Amino acid sequence: MKILLAEDDEQLASNLVQLLRREAYAVDWVRTGVDAQHLGETGSYDCCVLDLGLPALEGLAVLRAWRANGCEFPVLILTARDAWMDKAEGFQSGADDYLVKPFLPQELILRVRALVRRSRGQAAEVVRCGGLAYYPGSGNFQLSEKPLYLTAFEIRILAKLIQFPEVLVERETLFDCIYEYEAEVPNNSLEVLIGRLRRKIAPVRIVTARGHGYRLTAEAA
Amino acid sequence: MKAPLSLHGRLAALTIAVVCVPLGIATLVIYDLVTVVSDTMDTALDVQVRVLDQAIAPDGSFAENHLATLPELVRPRPGWGWRVKTPRGEWSRAFPAGRIHYPIPHVHPIDGIYSGYGAANSSEALHVRRLDRRLMNGPASVTVIAPSRLIDQPMERVQRSVRLMQALVLGVLVCAMALQLHFALRPLRILVKAVARVRSGEAQSLSLRQPAELAPLADEINSLIERNKAQLETARLNAANLAHAVKTPLASLVLQLEQEGASASSRALVEQISAQVAHHLRRARSAGGLGGxxxxxxxxxxxxxxxxxxxxxxxxxxxxxxxxxxxxxxxxxxxxxxxxxxxxxxxxxxxxxxxxxxxxxxxxxxxxxxxxxxxxxxxxxxxxxxxxxxxxxxxxxxxxxxxxxxxxxxxxxxxxxxxxxxxxxxxxxxxxxxxxxxxxxxx
CATH class of the missing domain: 3.30.565.10 (Histidine kinase-like ATPase, C-terminal domain)
Incomplete structure (x- = not known):
């Protein structure tokens, strides 16, 4: 799962990146509105945390441009502007949530999770595939009712696959949503991660469709 | 500190001062007129005094036949009279009993003849001229009287008309002053109302169509209003900037404390600071009192x-x-x-x-x-x-x-x-x- 973070304050941004990574999100961080607009339109994100006072292009302008160009990912506005009219304008411009600085870290995480969950139409508290259960509210996985301990990358892959159980997820899509922009990724790293995941989630299987992508399935081989 | 005199007060004081000068002059003129009339009367009386004096012989005897030269002495007009006193006797005609006093120093003395005032027992006021002489055998005096009303009545008529004129002039001037004040100060009253309208937000600024004296004032007030507005706008903008400047590092601090596993009390403290900052910045941002x-x-x-x-x-x-x-x-x-x-x-x-x-x-x-x-x-x-x-x-x-x-x-x-x-x-x-x-x- 990947998040676009648009925030010009370096200190806050680095804290936010740490916070989100700890929650197993891949984070692309941009400082300016122009960069944010570009990445939002070209990348694949599960959610965007958008500051309003961005240099080069105002946050609200970026948001309107995204919505005008058909970018549908959920956007959480994170800003110092706490006036109700500012909030109303944010929602009118296409935001899905609005959080005022300073905020509690848990609140940001809860809201981001809720946004991601809603954007996928996951109304249920839990998503299952065979014995594997995913709780989008908390971001936890269980296998056969026991907690499953996974690394951040593994969580990103599995959260993406379990959104579409029994359906093929293209390799590019999976790649896009787990690796951060400009991250140095070895060629076979995705395969390595998938291999490790397979061992952890058995008997649930990840089937490779060679040259296309992967499929999470509960069917026995 | 004592408040300065109001504009009404100033203009009224000035008008009263200006009006008092002609009124004072009129009073002086009346006094002069009294003197002139009384001097004329004295001249007439003095002629009688001289004739009576000439009738007195050096030994004090009085030659009444000498009076024929002036018939008024033989048959005085009503209210007039005379008396001559010498060591040899006293002669008089139509001289009433009463009290006469002679102010000292002597009033209007001409060649030894001076004025006196008195009242007859009939309460008729008297104007008196008297001449004192020293004869070989003792003092002699000649006194001639005339009714004071001969001086007072015409003077009263003159005074009445002058007072009436004065009252008329004063009345006209007071009315003129009131009208002047009303019309002259009207633009000022309108200006006061206009300033009140700006304050209550009904108007943005004052009209510059003012009398020449008030136009600079209106202009200055408008500049003040503009500056006030600009300062409030700046303060509002500063509050917004401050909000951004403070809230972002505060957000960082909250995250940092969380990541470093800070104590609950530290986090509560930051939360308290955040709440206070948010509260006061919201208040500062308010447009209440911004005018408009x-x-x-x-x-x-x-x-x-x-x-x-x-x-x-x-x-x-x-x-x-x-x-x-x-x-x-x-x-x-x-x-x-x-x-x-x-x-x-x-x-x-x-x-x-x-x-x-x-x-x-x-x-x-x-x-x-x-x-x-x-x-x-x-x-x-x-x-x-x-x-x-x-x-x-x-x-x-x-x-x-x-x-x-x-x-x-x-x-x-x-x-x-x-x-x-x-x-x-x-x-x-x-x-x-x-x-x-x-x-x-x-x-």
Missing amino acids: RPQADAHAVVETIRPVLVRLRRDRSLEIDNQLPASCLVAVDHGDLGEMLGNLLENACRYAERRVRLQAVEEGGAVTLVIEDDGCGIPDDQKADVLQPGVRLDEVNVGYGFGLAIVRELVELYDGTLILADSAELGGLRTILRLPRPAASPV
């Missing part, structure tokens, strides 16, 4: 913030029943009304079970907005507490502050009132927000 002519439509504001409220309560379906009239105008800045209604409705939505209702009553110069919910309400003993900054009734709900304190402060800036009560109909909290109505637009 604020006006906002409560119905429209509610509809603008409705999507925000709906999103806040995505977990439960909630009816926000906006029963405000289609155009519900209040004399409050748009942003400030947003803050008031936003915070009050957020509260109502947070505690409501299924329904929040807004109603309005317009009465006199105020609009009363009533917000009710079907939640659990606030216990009576806590209603006063929740209006204090930083107090939060429901610690479970995430968010800084309860929001009612800032509403109360904003409402006070606009001379409005905020009352918390119980909703008899819906069962929850009934918030009564009373705000001023915009003044009728000038035609």
